[in-house]
Amino acid sequence: MSAEEARILVVEDDPALSEVLCEELEARGHAAAPARTVGEGRERLDSTEFDVALLDLNLPDGSGIDVLRKVAEDCLPTECLVLTGFAEVATAVEAMRLGAYDYLSKPVVMEELEVLVLKAVEKARLRRENAALRVRLQGRDQGHGLITEDAAMKRLLATLARAAPSDLPVLILGETGTGKELIARALHRQSQRASQPFVAINCAAVPENIVESELFGHERGAFTGAVDRKVGLFEAAGRGLLFLDEVGDLPATLQAKLLRALETREYFRVGGTRLVKLEARVVSATNRDLLDEITAGRFREDLYQRLNGVTLTVPPLRERSQDVALLARHFLDIAGGGRNFSRKAFDALGAYAWPGNVRELEMVVRRTALLCPRPLIEPDDLVLEARRPAPSKGMRTDLTLADMELEYIKAVLAKHRGNRGKAAKALGIDPKTLYNKLRASANDD
Numbered sequence: 422m423s424a425e426e427a428r429i430l431v432v433e434d435d436p437a438l439s440e441v442l443c444e445e446l447e448a449r450g451h452a453a454a455p456a457r458t459v460g461e462g463r464e465r466l467d468s469t470e471f472d473v474a475l476l477d478l479n480l481p482d483g484s485g486i487d488v489l490r491k492v493a494e495d496c497l498p499t500e501c502l503v504l505t506g507f508a509e510v511a512t513a514v515e516a517m518r519l520g521a522y523d524y525l526s527k528p529v530v531m532e533e534l535e536v537l538v539l540k541a542v543e544k545a546r547l548r549r550e551n552a553a554l555r556v557r558l559q560g561r562d563q564g565h566g567l568i569t570e571d572a573a574m575k576r577l578l579a580t581l582a583r584a585a586p587s588d589l590p591v592l593i594l595g596e597t598g599t600g601k602e603l604i605a606r607a608l609h610r611q612s613q614r615a616s617q618p619f620v621a622i623n624c625a626a627v628p629e630n631i632v633e634s635e636l637f638g639h640e641r642g643a644f645t646g647a648v649d650r651k652v653g654l655f656e657a658a659g660r661g662l663l664f665l666d667e668v669g670d671l672p673a674t675l676q677a678k679l680l681r682a683l684e685t686r687e688y689f690r691v692g693g694t695r696l697v698k699l700e701a702r703v704v705s706a707t708n709r710d711l712l713d714e715i716t717a718g719r720f721r722e723d724l725y726q727r728l729n730g731v732t733l734t735v736p737p738l739r740e741r742s743q744d745v746a747l748l749a750r751h752f753l754d755i756a757g758g759g760r761n762f763s764r765k766a767f768d769a770l771g772a773y774a775w776p777g778n779v780r781e782l783e784m785v786v787r788r789t790a791l792l793c794p795r796p797l798i799e800p801d802d803l804v805l806e807a808r809r810p811a812p813s814k815g816m817r818t819d820l821t822l823a824d825m826e827l828e829y830i831k832a833v834l835a836k837h838r839g840n841r842g843k844a845a846k847a848l849g850i851d852p853k854t855l856y857n858k859l860r861a862s863a864n865d866d
Contacts, residue, residue: 427451427542430474432462432488433504434481438529442475445531451538459483463491466499467695472545473538474501476521478512486516493520495695500541504529567600567607568751571741577604577733584731585611590683592728593706595735598778601706602666604733609662614702617661620654625670633675637682639691653690655682658701668728669709669720680724703728710840738775738782745771745782752783753798756790762798769800830858 429446433439434457443453454469456462459482462474466488474492476485489501503516503524517524522541525534569575584591585608593601602621609619627635638653654663665671671679682688683703687696705728714720738745746767753760762770775781785805793802834844845852 427472427538428469429453429538430456430462430465430469430471430499432456432459432474432480432485433477434458434479435477442529442534445534446538449535457481459485459487462488466491466495466497468698470497470698470700471499473522473541474499475504475534476501476516477504478506478516484512486512486519489516489519489521498545500545502534502537502541567603568747569741569744570747571736571744573736574741574744577735578607580731581608581733582611584608584733586613588702589730590702590728591704591731591733592711593704593733593735594711595706595708596737596778597708598780599735599737600779601708601735602664604735605662605664605704605706608704609702612662612702614661618658619662619664620658620701621664621666622654623666625667629672632672633678634691636675637678637688637690638693638697640693651690655688655699655701656697660700661702663701663703665703665705667707667709668705669707669711669714673719673721676721676724680721680727683724683727710843713840738778742771745775748779748782749786752786753790756787758790760790760793760796760798763800765800766798766803769803769805773805827858830855 427450429451431439431442431446431453433442433455436457439455439457443455446453454465454471456465457480459480462476462480462485465471466474474488476488478485480487485501485503489503491497492499492501500522501516501520503521504527505512505524506527514524522544523537525537567574567578569578581604591605591608593604595601605621606619609615622635624632634651634653636653636655638651638656641649665679678688682699686699688699689695690697709720711720711725715722715725738748746762749762749767749770753762770782770785777784785803788804789798789802792804795802830844830848833847834841841855842852845855848855
């Protein structure tokens with residue numbers, strides 16, 4: 422089903438009319454589902470989210486108004502159109518007071534029905550979007566983190582372009598500040614879901630006791646303080662994209678529930694008994710080494726496999742040396758003021774390690790543009806972090822050269838959270854050499 426296709430429930434007990442309505446609606450590009458009774462209509466609404474419901478007033482086990490009440494009581498984002506005979510116009514007007522979008526007299530003229538359906542669909546989607554706006558994490562996407570001349574970044578963007586049209590989950594890896602959310606937004610922008618919401622959550626920033634409610638929503642009375650039903654981020658994303666930033670920080674209990682939702686494509690709100698369909702594409706990101714986290718027992722391997730449909734690894738800015746000047750110039754243009762960097766200033770920017778990556782570069786340029794009194798920015802105008810080592814009481818002289826080497830190796834390993842491959846790269850040695858040194862040290866002990 423495409424992201425633009427409307428889903429319509431036809432609650433009509435006349436088999437011939439029901440069949441005609443469904444066929445005509447599907448011929449116009451919609452997805453139609455029939456129901457012959459109030460009970461069947463309510464069951465359909467429990468299992469699927471519809472944009473519009475066409476309700477016959479006279480049904481074998483009640484009235485279409487009973488289905489309308491179901492929509493209202495459950496706060497469903499479904500607009501209702503009432504199908505009525507001439508003698509039932511007063512009842513149809515009453516239905517509109519209860520929340521129906523409009524009514525249509527029988528016999529149905531398909532051109533009139535199509536106009537009403539399109540208007541009702543627009544209103545339903547507007548309502549869903551408004552609900553999403555209340556929970557979406559806002560932020561303007563200028564795409565500036567994707568400006569690049571770096572070969573590795575260009576390969577990443579080529580992979581992104583191939584992955585975007587599919588519905589495969591995507592896992593974005595990279596250090597803090599490398600622009601993982603910008604990558605996710607670019608993926609969404611190039612996908613078939615681009616007209617649908619992009620909803621993001623930072624899993625590390627939400628307190629553990631409320632992250633489940635944020636993701637899945639909750640029913641009224643689910644816990645103390647739950648005075649109303651809350652739309653969760655999965656629901657707010659609709660048929661769009663849900664971005665789980667810092668997914669490696671999810672608590673273990675939520676990892677299991679997330680895995681279940683991704684596998685079954687449905688979930689319960691907290692305190693709820695009605696299954697909700699998961700229709701959003703899920704893209705996740707982390708600055709952690711998830712394979713190390715799996716080894717340490719902090720992250721589920723089955724969830725990793727479920728999230729890791731396509732992996733996009735964003736290189737740190739220190740490995741994108743030719744992009745530093747390019748990005749700095751871009752951020753300076755955004756800041757305005759007609760300033761320029763001198764050659765020496767560009768050299769100073771290129772020599773810095775950028776531990777905060779693109780985010781840090783942007784803030785340095787914005788700060789410099791604000792504070793520099795001259796049109797030409799020199800190295801002394803750049804406010805860069807001085808990453809000095811911790812104060813020392815003096816160099817130890819009681820260690821052998823081999824001991825000092827081992828101490829340094831251990832410090833680098835700790836910095837890279839025990840990842841020997843990364844530590845070996847930082848030390849400038851082969852991983853096998855690092856392994857041999859550590860093994861020799863263990864044997865000495």
